[in-house]
Amino acid sequence: EAGVAQSPRYKIIEKRQSVAFWCNPISGHATLYWYQQILGQGPKLLIQFQNNGVVDDSQLPKDRFSAERLKGVDSTLKIQPAKLEDSAVYLCASRWVGGGTEAFFGQGTRLTVV
Amino acid sequence: QKEVEQNSGPLSVPEGAIASLNCTYSDRVSQSFFWYRQYSGKSPELIMSIYSNGDKEDGRFTAQLNKASQYVSLLIRDSQPSDSATYLCAVLLNYGQNFVFGPGTRLSVLP
Numbered sequence: 001e002a003g004v005a006q007s008p009r010y011k012i013i014e015k016r017q018s019v020a021f022w023c024n025p026i027s028g029h030a031t032l033y034w035y036q037q038i039l040g041q042g043p044k045l046l047i048q049f050q051n052n053g054v055v056d057d058s059q060l061p062k063d064r065f066s067a068e069r070l071k072g073v074d075s076t077l078k079i080q081p082a083k084l085e086d087s088a089v090y091l092c093a094s095r096w097v098g099g100g101t102e103a104f105f106g107q108g109t110r111l112t113v114v
Numbered sequence: 115q116k117e118v119e120q121n122s123g124p125l126s127v128p129e130g131a132i133a134s135l136n137c138t139y140s141d142r143v144s145q146s147f148f149w150y151r152q153y154s155g156k157s158p159e160l161i162m163s164i165y166s167n168g169d170k171e172d173g174r175f176t177a178q179l180n181k182a183s184q185y186v187s188l189l190i191r192d193s194q195p196s197d198s199a200t201y202l203c204a205v206l207l208n209y210g211q212n213f214v215f216g217p218g219t220r221l222s223v224l225p
Contacts (some may be wrong), residue, residue: 033213041160041200041217056212061129091157095213102148103204103213105157 002026007090008108010044014114018080027072030048031055033103034067034077035091043091049075050097084114117141117217130214133190135219136146137203140184146206147179152218159161161201162188169215193223 005024013019023033030051035043046065048055051072060067064083069075081087089110093103120137124182124208147167164170164177164186186205190197201214201215214222 035215042118042217045212045214048212090143093213102160104162105159108157 002102004092004094004099004106006109008109009107010110012112013114015044015080015084018078019082019111020076020078021090021092022052023075023077023106025075025092026104028096029104030072030096031095032069032075033093033095035073035093037089037091037108039088046077084113087111087113115126117207117214118203120203120216121219122217123219124222125219126224127193129193129195129223129225131193131195132186133221133223135188135201135203135221137186137216138184139186139207141203141205141207142184142210144205144207146187147177147186148204150204150215151199152202158202190221195223195225197221198223222225
C-alpha cells in the first residue's frame, strides 16, 4: 500500500514570495490534515478536510494561507505572501474516516523563508 | 488549558532503564489515543494506539490509559540508544473530529 506522498521535500524562498505544497493521501482515506511543525514543537493542525469539504480551519492564518482538496483526493496548501515565521515543516496526514484509526504521515516539506 | 499536554523534557535515561512518558488531555469524551515517535528530521510514526482503560503491551512498549484522570502514558522497558527521539501524544478530540498532538517529549537514552 502506497503511503502519503508530499512534494517538494525542501523549499527555500524569500519573504513575501509565494509557495505551494502538494499532498496525495493514502487511497481510500477520506480525512486529510495539514500540520505545521516548528522546530522543537509538536505538529499544529492547520486544516482538516473530509473528502473535499473543510471540517476545521480554525488555526489557518487565512490572510496568507489557503488550502484546497479538489475531487476529495489530492490537496494543495499555499502561502502568499510568506513571512519569516512560516519557516517550518509542513506535514500532510491522512486517515480512514471510520472508527478511531491512526493518522499516517507523509515525509513533509521543510520550508525556509529568508 | 491546552488540549493535549506532555512533560516538556528533555528526559534522559541510561541504557536498559525504563523510560516513562506522560500525557494529559482536556476532552472528557475522547476515546482514541496514540503515541508517535519522531526521529530528528523525520515524520511521526505510530508506535501504539490505545482505546480502553488499562494497559496495552507491545514488545518493550506499554501504553497505559486512565480516562477518569484523562491521562495516558507510555513506558519503554530496556531502553536502547535507538529509542532516542521525540515522543508525541495524539488524541482524537471532539467526538473524533480533530486529531490533536501534544508538544512532544524528547527522550535521550545514554549508552
